[in-house]
Amino acid sequence: MSNLIDELTAEIQTSNSSYSSEEIANQIVSLVENDILPSAIDRIRLPRLPSPIDLRREHFKIERRRGKKDVDELENRVKFVQELGKLKRDYYFSDLTSVSFQAVDAKDFSQKPFFYDTKYLERKKDRKLTETEVILPKLEPKSFSDVSEREVEKPHELVTIDLGVSKKIFSDPNFERAIASVESRIREKFRNVPDISFNISLRQGIDEYTREKTIIHIKIPNSNFKEKMNYWLRIDFEVRNAIKAAGFEEADRKAINRNLVTHIESI
Amino acid sequence: MYEPKEKQFKPRKFLKLAEKLIDDGKYEEPARIRTVVGRAYYASHLFVKERMKQAGWRIPDDHTVHNFVIDELLDNEISNIGSMLDKVYEKRRIADYYMDTPLKLAEGKLCVQIAQEIIDFIEQFPLKKK
Numbered sequence: 001m002s003n004l005i006d007e008l009t010a011e012i013q014t015s016n017s018s019y020s021s022e023e024i025a026n027q028i029v030s031l032v033e034n035d036i037l038p039s040a041i042d043r044i045r046l047p048r049l050p051s052p053i054d055l056r057r058e059h060f061k062i063e064r065r066r067g068k069k070d071v072d073e074l075e076n077r078v079k080f081v082q083e084l085g086k087l088k089r090d091y092y093f094s095d096l097t098s099v100s101f102q103a104v105d106a107k108d109f110s111q112k113p114f115f116y117d118t119k120y121l122e123r124k125k126d127r128k129l130t131e132t133e134v135i136l137p138k139l140e141p142k143s144f145s146d147v148s149e150r151e152v153e154k155p156h157e158l159v160t161i162d163l164g165v166s167k168k169i170f171s172d173p174n175f176e177r178a179i180a181s182v183e184s185r186i187r188e189k190f191r192n193v194p195d196i197s198f199n200i201s202l203r204q205g206i207d208e209y210t211r212e213k214t215i216i217h218i219k220i221p222n223s224n225f226k227e228k229m230n231y232w233l234r235i236d237f238e239v240r241n242a243i244k245a246a247g248f249e250e251a252d253r254k255a256i257n258r259n260l261v262t263h264i265e266s267i
Numbered sequence: 268m269y270e271p272k273e274k275q276f277k278p279r280k281f282l283k284l285a286e287k288l289i290d291d292g293k294y295e296e297p298a299r300i301r302t303v304v305g306r307a308y309y310a311s312h313l314f315v316k317e318r319m320k321q322a323g324w325r326i327p328d329d330h331t332v333h334n335f336v337i338d339e340l341l342d343n344e345i346s347n348i349g350s351m352l353d354k355v356y357e358k359r360r361i362a363d364y365y366m367d368t369p370l371k372l373a374e375g376k377l378c379v380q381i382a383q384e385i386i387d388f389i390e391q392f393p394l395k396k397k
Contacts, residue, residue, distance in 0.1 A: 056347075060392050206360050208334055213353075225380050236347040258341050261350040263357070266373040 005029075041088050046081055052234035158191055159183055162201040165214065175214075177246050178256045182216070185242035190235070196220050214260045221267050232264045278313035279386065281306040285379050289372075300375035301362040307375075307382040308359035311352060312336060314386050315394075322394045343397050348388055351381050 009024045016024065050058065055078065062070045161169075161179075169176045179200065190196055197219045205211030218235055220228055243256055270276075285306040288299055316336055320326055327335050333356060340349030355378050361368045 057391070203357070205334070206356060207330055225377075229384055232350070233347050236350050240344075240346050254342060257346065258338050261337075261341070261346075261353045263350065263354045264377075266371065266377040 041084075044084060044088065046085055046088070049078060049081055051230050052237065053230050056233060056237070157197065159186055159198045159200070162199065164202040165200050168202065168212075174248065174252055174256065177248075178243055178260070179214075181242040181246040182239050182260075185238050185245075186216075186235070189238050193220070193231070195222050196231070212259065216260070216262045217265055218262060219265045219267065228264050232262065236262045278310045278317065280310075281313070282310035282379070282382055282386065285310065285382070289375055289379055296372065297370070300370045300372060303375045304355070304358045304362040304370060304378045307378040308355045311355060311382040311385040315340070315348070315352065315389055318389050318394050323396050324394075343394070345394070348385055351385050354378075355381050355385075 005025060005028060008028060009021050012024050012028075013019065013021055049055065059071060059074065062074055161183075165179065169179055183200075186198055190198075199217040199219075201215050201217065203213045203215050205213055216235075216239065218232060220231055223231070239260070239262055240257065243253060243260070248256065285303045288294070288306070289303045291299065312333065316326055316332065319336065319339065324339060326332060337349050337353050337356065340346065340352065358370070358374060358378050362370055
């Protein structure tokens, strides 16, 4: 039984006899993958999801009133919309979706994605930049007379890790696995949030000096309290899911969860 | 001697005091911030502890109670509230014991807001032991 692509190939071959059917089929596939599919995905209009805090509230409400089955349905719906959104983003930013990261700074062992490996200019007040040194901001053409206006500030690192955490990563395989999973999740979910940054550090237990807690400090300087709370809730949720996804035994997962907290910063 | 339940002191009153005090210029700022952070923490800690007791938790009656409450929140998938309480607990520790560590007004305000958030959340979604 012939399928659509076979019929289409045969049709095209009648007027292009110099090409083999395989060549024509490859061209059709390439056309669909590179032109038709991305623009179709780009045109899909996704429903607006409620904020993470509202979603969590909805989750609790449904769980109490209707039970697990309906919660699963809600989660599947949200997941479907999120996956479509991710697909849209991946196609749209296809050159920015590399998941490869490199260790860049021996001082704090922080990592950054390869696409961050751009040359940025440090702001120096007493020196005017030459035209070739200036990186032009997209969509904001400005007069060439004042080049300093077009300087690009060096972006912050998304995730930095303190030395104590790095040392523990080397000595504790479970900890290493948990941090790797959490860091990847943070990069995946929050790399597009403007001004957000994370620092992972260790703290001695309060009133329990033998205990060590891992703190994920979250900085979102240009957000109001409500926005900060929404992000905090979402980040904590993603962190716990990342730990769950790392596939620990129940007891190990519990121990990691108990000793890892997220903190929002006041600035 | 125990007070009847309706006459017992309500931890929320600590939070009301903290809210009033944080902007009260009659008092010197550093002392004000440290007091506010302490009251904000105790308002949220005592509120959560009380709700845990009502939900069937057996609460220790010594200094381990602070970590116990946070650990139980983290264990029972209310980790966002566990993290929030840990944050205010850490600041309260600094406020009361580390005079060489400065506390900014913004940190005091954040602690008050977080304490309010904790109480509102637990009020809306009563605790359930897993």
